[in-house]
Each structure stands twice: as structure tokens, then as C-alpha cells.
Amino acid sequence: MSNPTHDPVTFDIIQNSLQAISDEMFAAMRKTAMSAIIYEVLDMGTGICAADGEIASSGAGIPAFIGVLDKAVKAVLRKHPVTAIYPGDVFATNDPFYGGVTHLNDMVLVMPVFAEGEIVAWTANIAHWNDVGGMVPGSMSTDAKEIFQEGLRVPAIKLIEKGVSNQAVMDLMMVNSRLPAYLKGDMWAAIAAVRIGDKRILDLVAKYGKDTFVAAMDHFMDYGEQVTLKALKDLPKGKFSFAEEQDSGQIYKVTVEITDDEFIVDLIDNPDQTPTPNNASRDGVIVACQMAIKAVTDVSAPANGGSFRPLVVKTRPGSIFDAQEPAAHAFYYEVEIRVFDLILRCLAQHLPEKLSAGSFASICGTVVGGPHPDTGRHYTIVEPEIGGWGAMPGRDGNNAIFSGFHGETFNCPAEIAEARYGLFVDQLALNPEEGGEGQWRGGKGIRMDYRVRADGNFLTCGYTRSRILPWGMQGGHDGTSNHIEVIKTDGSRKRYAFATGVELNQGDIVRVVTGNGGGYGDPKKRDRAAVIEDVKNGYLSPERARTVYGVEV
Known part of the structure; x- marks a missing residue:
């Protein structure tokens, strides 16, 4: 008793x-x-x-x-x-x-x-x-x-x-x-x-x-601990491996072994730490793995230390996933979100009822700063960005929300950005690019224009999934890329994914573009009414509806 x-x-x-x-x-x-x-x-x-x-x-x-x-x-x-x-x-x-x-x-x-x-x-x-x-x-x-x-x-x-x-x-x-x-x-x-x-x-x-x-x-x-162990018993058992090329050309590899009482993530066979700020600490990588095990076990129960007792993470000191001092870490989050995404992609085909096609899956860190045009004081706006999630059986991907890694946060309202920082927000719209079609389509990313109000400003950014796109599943189309486009007042344009100190002057446009998520299933099987609704909502052009979905609108 x-x-x-x-x-x-x-x-x-x-x-x-x-x-x-x-x-x-x-x-x-x-x-x-x-x-x-x-x-x-x-x-x-x-x-x-x-x-x-x-x-x-x-x-x-x-x-x-x-x-x-x-x-x-x-x-x-x-x-x-x-x-x-x-x-x-x-x-x-x-x-x-x-x-x-x-x-x-x-x-x-x-x-x-x-x-x-x-x-x-x-x-x-x-x-x-x-x-x-x-x-x-x-x-x-x-x-x-x-x-x-x-x-x-x-x-x-x-x-x-x-x-x-x-x-x-x-x-x-x-x-x-x-x-x-x-x-x-x-x-x-x-x-x-x-x-x-x-x-x-x-x-x-x-x-x-x-x-x-x-x-x-x-x-x-x-x-x-008991909640996680119970959920592990319902997962497919065995070793599952996956390797994915990154925007940088590096290959990231993971092996996930699931037993009745352990969830083992092996990241040993990965590139050495880099002489750049694209490194992660072992503790940071453990956080990414904790989020992944939570995503495939029980997403409703609160997490605590016991929830992660069955998790085993293997890394190699000196690797990009276990960087040693004095490695730079400024863009650690793009390394960790790649670990999170890599584990989910490794398991997605085995757990289609739990995991979606590829999402925009980047923090898309955007930093703009310089002298404020009204006060002359230095300002810096630091913005993570919202984007499109991947589709899964029975539902389209979410439009314009933060990545699962980034969680319960909000985008900065245009009114706040304009009041506090030396910028105008000319537009915030869903990404109109073609991509992510499927029986269930990927969610839409965004297109947002910041217009600079003074000379001597700068842009720093760090985006991944800029070259390697969010993946489609079961015949669904891949999504679209994350990137920034700087449009100068003379009409010239230049695209960026990772950059520091890009010069900005009055009237220049910083266009943030985040990816549409990957689609799931053969587009030809999409419900005709859903295709018509997509065209009505501006997610899809009539021409694209005809060529990809075979639907005349």
C-alpha cells in the first residue's frame, strides 16, 4: 500500500x-x-x-x-x-x-x-x-x-x-x-x-x-519512461539507415536501431567538424534526437527526463555532430535541424501514418541591420521564417508555419517590424512557386519583401534546403527551395542561402522565399474538388492543374 x-x-x-x-x-x-x-x-x-x-x-x-x-x-x-x-x-x-x-x-x-x-x-x-x-x-x-x-x-x-x-x-x-x-x-x-x-x-x-x-x-x-517504452513496442524493429546529400555537398548518414527498450541513433560515420560556423555540439545533437524519438513515440504526453531514458545517441568527437573547442557554432541550428530531418526521413517510409513527406525544414535565420533612418541608432532584426510542411496520407501539408524543430513561435508582425526596425514590409504572401504536388499536396511556404529605408544596411542569412529540396513520397513531387533574393534599385538580382554582411541601401528589397513542402501520392489521384479549390485559392494555376493533375479548371 x-x-x-x-x-x-x-x-x-x-x-x-x-x-x-x-x-x-x-x-x-x-x-x-x-x-x-x-x-x-x-x-x-x-x-x-x-x-x-x-x-x-x-x-x-x-x-x-x-x-x-x-x-x-x-x-x-x-x-x-x-x-x-x-x-x-x-x-x-x-x-x-x-x-x-x-x-x-x-x-x-x-x-x-x-x-x-x-x-x-x-x-x-x-x-x-x-x-x-x-x-x-x-x-x-x-x-x-x-x-x-x-x-x-x-x-x-x-x-x-x-x-x-x-x-x-x-x-x-x-x-x-x-x-x-x-x-x-x-x-x-x-x-x-x-x-x-x-x-x-x-x-x-x-x-x-x-x-x-x-x-x-x-x-x-x-x-x-514507461510511456516511451510502451510506444517503442509498437514501432517496427530493426536497423534503418539513410544517407542524404546536403546543400554543401557533404553526405550526412544515420542508422536508427529500434528495439523493445532502446531507440539508438548512430551518427558516428559523418564528416569532420568544419572551419565554419556550421557545427553542432553533442548536447545539441542529442536535443535533435530527443525531438525525433518524441515525434515517433508519444506526441501528446509531456516530455521529461524519463521520456528519453531509452534514447542512445552515438557521435564521434571532432565530427560536425560533436564539434570540439574552439569550433564556431553560429549556425548550429541548421546542422541540428538536418539531424532531426535525417532521422525522420530515415523512418518515414516505415512509419507513413506518423511521418510526412519532406518539409521546408530550416530555421531560415534572417538578420538585417544598420542605422535606423529615423533615429540613426543601430538596429538589428533577427527573424526565423515560416514555411511549408510535407503532406502525409489523408492530409495536405501545413501552410506557412515554423518547422517542427522550431515549434511554438510566431513570425514578427509587419507592424512591429516597421515600428521597431528600419524596414518596410511590402508583402507577405504564400509562395506561388510550382512544386509539392501530390494526391495530398505539400504546404505552401512564404514570399516576404523587406524594403530597406536607409543606406549602409546589411544582410546576414543562413538557409538550408536551398539546393536539396523537400522530398516527395509515393509519387508526390518534391517541394521548393529556401532562399533569399536581394533586388537592387537598378533591377539587378542576386540569390543567397548563406551570406554575411551583404550590402543594402535605401530602396533595396530583401525577398525571403521559403519552400513548399513535398507532396504525398500520385497527383493524378488527387480529388478533383481539391484541385479546383487549390486553383480558387491561388495555390495552383489552371495550367499546372491541367498538366500535373489532369484537371481542367
Whole structure:
């Protein structure tokens, strides 16, 4: 018979309370941040970790960010003896070699929660800060060869000790940024978020007791493991391998082995790390693999540390998926999303009821900046982009949403972009390019035009699936590419996928184009009424309907 203080109803209440606390942390951060990429785009994540660092509850935000938080806490615990961690401490890290996992723009803040003199949990958050120094505005350069060129490294250090700010560290961070006011505002928003989480958890512990609180988290971890193990039993067993050429010409390879109790991802046989910012840390690749196993097991149950106990990830130190210091990491996200996509493509033909044809599958990071035409102050807009998802049996792909890797975020509204940055937004429309047709068609990407308002501006971008297109399945057509086109005032045009510091002047157009997803099934089998509806909605021309679908409209 279970201890009456550890009954399942109490455990459920505590777990749901932790979720509510994570969401409140998210709301606090969103409402107080300075940068639009945080408060509008929601390029952030919040969560609660157990005393040992395992993720216990996640808030809203980018799934790939939530998966960073436990790894950051564990890095803090490796570096700092528990005897040197106190109530009121707040730690910061952005360095992929010290628990930061991603790149230097993504700052993680974690705070220990003490009850009865010992750590019972950690509150944590992560967000993209627009500029942390480095060789270019926005801190992301396709020309960087080592991490020292990418900005200020913050290696899991105390930002606040016993509730008192370390002003020297804060000053050092602000003086290294081209946007110090924004950095300061975003930093204090993150501090407010972990502090409100700390307060709410202490209220929870006071209500139910420390032992019950800790037991509830342990129980939910075990439950997460059981959910994954149950789902694994229903998946096809064996080894599945796939290799895919990348836009760069490199070949990425994966072998996924599924057993009754393990999901093994083998990425050992892959290229060496590069002297470019297209590298990923092992922890970052683990996040991509965690998202993949979640996608094919149980997408409805909340994820926690227990959910990923059956996951085994194999990498080779010194490879692009396990880059060693001092490798540059600015565009890590395009490497990690390729891992995520590679695993899904490897398994898609074996799990058609769960996985779709290829999606635009890129963050499509877009950075535009320069002197603001109204104030003369430097501005930088950092935008991930929305695009088209792949089709699957019984349904068309989603139009114009973020990749599954990027998750619950929003595009920056035109009104905000025009008010805060030195740009006009001339259009935001669905991508009219032909591609992605099938019995069920791929979702549409976007076409968006930024018009530059002043001379001396710049563009930096990092897009993949620019040459290797989203794949069609079972006779469906491939999708279309992700790219940027710069249209100069003299009418000349140039296309980009990866570029740094492209010169922009008044009147130039930056045209963002994201891909249409791949189609599924023979286009000739598409329902005639659906084809007519596509033509009516402008997704398809009458000529294309005739030649691809065989339908006269």
C-alpha cells in the first residue's frame, strides 16, 4: 500500500502545478523582455529541472530550446560544487562547450530552488539575445572560423550570488554588445522569470512537503519512461539507415536501431567538424534526437527526463555532430535541424501514418541591420521564417508555419517590424512557386519583401534546403527551395542561402522565399474538388492543374 502522502492524485496536482509554473515563467519573460524576437517571436523557452538537472516540466516555446535547459543545469553542477551553490544564486551560460549547447546568442539562466537547506529543483530559461558582440552585428557570421569570433563567451558562471547582482559580470556583458539596452532588458526579464519560478515552487513545497514534492517528480520521470517504452513496442524493429546529400555537398548518414527498450541513433560515420560556423555540439545533437524519438513515440504526453531514458545517441568527437573547442557554432541550428530531418526521413517510409513527406525544414535565420533612418541608432532584426510542411496520407501539408524543430513561435508582425526596425514590409504572401504536388499536396511556404529605408544596411542569412529540396513520397513531387533574393534599385538580382554582411541601401528589397513542402501520392489521384479549390485559392494555376493533375479548371 502506497504512502498516503504520495497518492497519485497529489502527484498529478504537483505535476500540473509545475507545468503551470513553467507557463507563468514564460509569461513573465514574454511580458518584460525588450527584444521583439523574444516578446513577439517567442524565440525562448522555460522549464523546471529536478535537483540532478533532469528536465521535469517544460513551458511553452521552442522545443529545441526546452531540451537545452537540463544540459545547462548539469553543466553548472559539474563546474560548481553543491557546497558553493546558495539560495538566491542565478547562473548564466551561453557557451556550447560549457552547457550553453547552442550558440553564443542563446543565453541560458538557471536558478537553484532550496528547501530545508538542499536543492530540490532548478528554474531555467533560454532566449536569443540579438547581439553578444563578435565580428559582426547580430553576432552571427558565416565567415567565423572559431568561437572567439562569435561574441562574448559566458561559461556557466554566477550572474547573481545569494540574491546580489554581480555588477562586474553584467557590465562586461553589456559593454560587449552593440545593443546594450536590449541586452540589459532581456537579461532582467530572464532573471525575473527564474525568480518567479523559484517563489512558486517554494509555495508548492510548503503546501505538500519536500519529500512529497521530490517523490512526485521522481514518479513522473518513471512515468515518462514507461510511456516511451510502451510506444517503442509498437514501432517496427530493426536497423534503418539513410544517407542524404546536403546543400554543401557533404553526405550526412544515420542508422536508427529500434528495439523493445532502446531507440539508438548512430551518427558516428559523418564528416569532420568544419572551419565554419556550421557545427553542432553533442548536447545539441542529442536535443535533435530527443525531438525525433518524441515525434515517433508519444506526441501528446509531456516530455521529461524519463521520456528519453531509452534514447542512445552515438557521435564521434571532432565530427560536425560533436564539434570540439574552439569550433564556431553560429549556425548550429541548421546542422541540428538536418539531424532531426535525417532521422525522420530515415523512418518515414516505415512509419507513413506518423511521418510526412519532406518539409521546408530550416530555421531560415534572417538578420538585417544598420542605422535606423529615423533615429540613426543601430538596429538589428533577427527573424526565423515560416514555411511549408510535407503532406502525409489523408492530409495536405501545413501552410506557412515554423518547422517542427522550431515549434511554438510566431513570425514578427509587419507592424512591429516597421515600428521597431528600419524596414518596410511590402508583402507577405504564400509562395506561388510550382512544386509539392501530390494526391495530398505539400504546404505552401512564404514570399516576404523587406524594403530597406536607409543606406549602409546589411544582410546576414543562413538557409538550408536551398539546393536539396523537400522530398516527395509515393509519387508526390518534391517541394521548393529556401532562399533569399536581394533586388537592387537598378533591377539587378542576386540569390543567397548563406551570406554575411551583404550590402543594402535605401530602396533595396530583401525577398525571403521559403519552400513548399513535398507532396504525398500520385497527383493524378488527387480529388478533383481539391484541385479546383487549390486553383480558387491561388495555390495552383489552371495550367499546372491541367498538366500535373489532369484537371481542367
